[in-house]
Amino acid sequence: MNSTDKSLVVLVAGATGFLGSEICRQLIAANRKVKGLVRDTSDASKVTHLEKMGVITVKGDLKDRDSLDSALQGVNAVISTVSSTHSRKEGDTIKTVDEDGQINLIKAAADVSVERFIYVSFSEMPGQFPLQNAKRRVERQLENSGLNYTILQPTYFMEVWLSPLVGFDAANAKATIFGEGKKKISWISLKDVASFAVASLDNAAAHNKSILLGGPKALSPLEVVTIFEETKKKKFELQFVPEQALRAQKEGAQDPLAESIAALTLGVVSGSEIDMKTTLDKFKLQLCSVKEFATRGGGVKG
Ligand SMILES: NC(=O)c1ccc[n+]([C@@H]2O[C@H](COP(=O)([O-])OP(=O)(O)OC[C@H]3O[C@@H](n4cnc5c(N)ncnc54)[C@H](OP(=O)(O)O)[C@@H]3O)[C@@H](O)[C@H]2O)c1
Incomplete structure (x- = not known):
């Protein structure tokens, strides 16, 4: 594959x-x-x-291997961002989708010998938890698949972790701070993650590699709040969630998803x-x- 080959599907x-559409x-x-x-x-x-936009849509579910064999007809490269965490439907779990489903897709892609397989994972988080275990197992499967692969390991997305989804409500100048908010994170825009995924198709430096992805500068949550306060010219109201409360949430979680979300939130406390x-x-x-993100008003658009 080279940088001018536009015939690849x-x-x-x-x-x-969020990421796949970008x-x-x-x-x-x-x-x-x-x-x-x-x-x-799907919605x-x-x-x-x-x-x-010009995308040819094809039906397929990662839990259904036959549907993947059909969807892969005439395909030369795969980029997978699939996760069950936000969009789960009946039968979707971390085990059936993020782990076994992604492995189904890798096996189906290997059987038709696609030229490139790009998998969006995430950077190393502290501790063991179901979503991280699934991501690492899929990474090992892809490395051993014989496919020409790229594993992208981004850290926290600005559009998700600096959004009302997790209590960062810039429009109303309110933010939930996990722990003391002092450890630095290399917040990355999902637009940049998308750009790396697209560039990885052609860039030989991405072939058969795992690549950690972060933004241009690591900043603590409190530093991020200061940037937003300066941009919006408004003081934020902060609500702190103690680290201990998050640990209790992880330990008391009733299911793998709740445990994983608590673990990812604890990862914010540890920094990345x-x-x-x-x-x-x-x-x-x-x-x-983060300053550009704050200036454009957050969100996925811009
Ligand atoms: N949020 C972060 O800060 C962050 C950081 C690092 C890495 N990541 C990773 O980035 C990736 C993309 O995240 P995102 O925010 O774009 O996720 P998202 O918006 O929740 O999208 C998930 C996608 O997976 C599809 N999907 C779910 N189950 C499926 C199944 N059984 N078969 C086929 N498709 C299925 C959904 O399709 P339907 O519309 O049909 O449900 C949707 O298109 C994830 O793998 C996530 O782990 C996220």
Whole structure:
């Protein structure tokens, strides 16, 4: 595969998701042929949005191997962002989708010898928990699949972890701070994660590699609040959730998803710094800073 080969057909699994739809947008903008994996249960407006963009939608569910064999017909490259964490439907769990389902997709892709397989995982988080165990097992499967792979390991997305979904409500100048809010995180925009996924198709530096991804500068949650306060010219009201309370949530969790969400939140307390210098020497991308994100008003658009 080379950088001018636009005849390749890329299947995006997770096309209706936050990250997958942005990957589709960037692939179409680069004149790529794009197929988007969707389900009968996918949000119809998201499917229509993809089709209007120029994505050819194909039906498939990671839990159903036969459906993947059909969806992969005529496909040369796969990018998978699938996760059951936000969009789960009946039968979707971390085990059936994030673990066994992703492995189904890798096996199906290996059976038709796709040229590239790009898998979106996440950076190392402290402790063991079901979602992290699933991601690492899928990574090992992909490394041993014989496919030409790239494993992207981003840290926390700005569009998710600096959003009302987790109590960061910039519009109303309120923020929930986990722990003391002093450990630094290399918050990354999902637009930049999408750009790395697209660039990995052609960049030989991405072939058969795992790549940690973070934003341009590590900042603590309290430093992030200061940036938003300066941008919005408004003082934020803060609510602190003690680390101990999050530990109790993880230990008392009733199911693998609740345990994983508590563990990811505890990861914010521990911090997650990623030095991007070496990666940026190989990928000439301009990363979005928290200040730029705050200026554009947060959210996925912009
Ligand atoms: N949020 C973060 O800070 C962060 C950080 C690092 C890495 N990540 C990783 O980034 C990836 C993308 O996240 P996101 O926010 O874009 O997720 P998202 O918006 O929840 O999207 C999930 C996608 O997976 C699809 N899906 C779920 N179950 C499926 C199944 N059984 N078969 C086929 N498709 C299925 C969904 O399709 P339907 O519409 O059909 O349900 C949807 O398109 C995830 O793997 C996540 O772990 C996230």
